[in-house]
Amino acid sequence: MLGKVSLRSVALVAVCSLLCADASAGLVGIMGNLNIGGGANPLGQVEFEGPDSIILTASNFNVVTAQVASGYNWGGWDGLGIVSKPARLNPLANTAIGLMKGEDYWYGTFYAQNVQPNWILVHYTYAGDATLDSVVDFDDIALLAWGYSNPAVPRTWNNGDFNYDGLIDFDDIGLLGWAYSTQGTEPVLYRPDSGVPIMGGDAVSPVPEPATLVMLGCAAMAAFAFWGRRRARSS
Numbered sequence: 001m002l003g004k005v006s007l008r009s010v011a012l013v014a015v016c017s018l019l020c021a022d023a024s025a026g027l028v029g030i031m032g033n034l035n036i037g038g039g040a041n042p043l044g045q046v047e048f049e050g051p052d053s054i055i056l057t058a059s060n061f062n063v064v065t066a067q068v069a070s071g072y073n074w075g076g077w078d079g080l081g082i083v084s085k086p087a088r089l090n091p092l093a094n095t096a097i098g099l100m101k102g103e104d105y106w107y108g109t110f111y112a113q114n115v116q117p118n119w120i121l122v123h124y125t126y127a128g129d130a131t132l133d134s135v136v137d138f139d140d141i142a143l144l145a146w147g148y149s150n151p152a153v154p155r156t157w158n159n160g161d162f163n164y165d166g167l168i169d170f171d172d173i174g175l176l177g178w179a180y181s182t183q184g185t186e187p188v189l190y191r192p193d194s195g196v197p198i199m200g201g202d203a204v205s206p207v208p209e210p211a212t213l214v215m216l217g218c219a220a221m222a223a224f225a226f227w228g229r230r231r232a233r234s235s
Contacts, residue, residue, distance in 0.1 A: 030113065032058035034082070040066035042081040048097060048124055049085050051189040055113060056120040061101055064120050065156065068097055069164035084124055086186070094179040095186050096127040100158040106131055106139075126183045128176030130158050134188050136180045144168065144176055 033056060037043040040063045056064060066081070073079030077088035077096075087095045102119035110121055110132075121132055128136040130143040147159035147168040155161045160168040162175040 029053075030055040030057060032056065034059070034064075034067075036067055036081065038080075039063050042067050042070050045071065045080050045083055047083050047085055048087075051086060051124045051187055053111065053121070053123045053189060055110065055115075056122065057116070057118070059120050061120055064099060064122070065164065068099060068122075072096070072164050075163070082122070086124060090186055092178075092182050092185055094127055094182045095124065095188065096162065096175075098123050098125050098127075098129055098132050098157045098162075100132060100156065104156075104158050107133065125188055126179040126186075127162050128172075128179040130160060130162075132158075136176060136183055140176060141180075144172060148173070 029052075031054065034046050036046060046067075064082070068082045070079045070081035071077060071083035075093060077083045077085075082097060084095070084097050087093075087097065099120060099122045101117070102115040102121065103117035105115050105121060107115075109115060115121070123132045123134075125132060125134050126136050128140055128144070130140040133139075143158065144160035147153045147155070147161070153159050153168075155166045155168055157164075160172050160176075162172045165171070
């Protein structure tokens with residue numbers, strides 16, 4: 001696949017195998033592979049047009065991660081690979097495409113599908129949502145803290161690498177802190193079995209546990225630093 005292709009056109013026309021439904025606010029689909037030309041060095045672009053989610057059943061995790069990292073393009077979401085139109089146009093820059101291996105997924109089912117260990121879950125959500133349940137909460141903070149303090153932990157989204165630079169550092173803390181404090185502002189398609197009944201701008205942000213306040217304070221400072229760097233790059 002070369003050039004720019006809509007995820008919805010790919011999913012709805014060509015390669016859906018088990019499930020492909022246009023949900024109320026986003027596409028939910030299952031497919032084998034997106035087949036972007038160039039593999040880990042993508043020569044084409046697949047765009048998430050809305051708050052979409054996709055399950056890849058026959059893809060290489062490292063290749064898909066590289067494609068999302070290339071599309072992310074330091075927060076611009078305009079590179080080659082897998083990109084998100086809502087994230088690119090989001091004035092708060094608090095959403096992203098998150099992904100993880102099925103074997104690392106906590107909840108068993110994803111959009112009513114029994115998640116298999118070899119699957120790759122690709123989900124439009126808030127930056128910092130390490131668990132892909134569409135909210136940023138204590139679980140995500142704990143995963144980030146674990147990844148940050150353990151160099152042996154793989155540098156992946158579910159362990160806290162939210163900007164796809166192969167590191168878990170202050171920038172990732174800033175992304176999580178910013179999303180934590182601003183979530184509920186963007187239409188994110190909540191995973192049906194996440195326990196979150198609300199979708200869109202009326203979502204209620206979680207109340208922080210006392211033990212997380214210090215970390216969130218550091219995260220907030222990093223968020224302002226990240227926001228300043230992003231504005232400087234775009235000017």
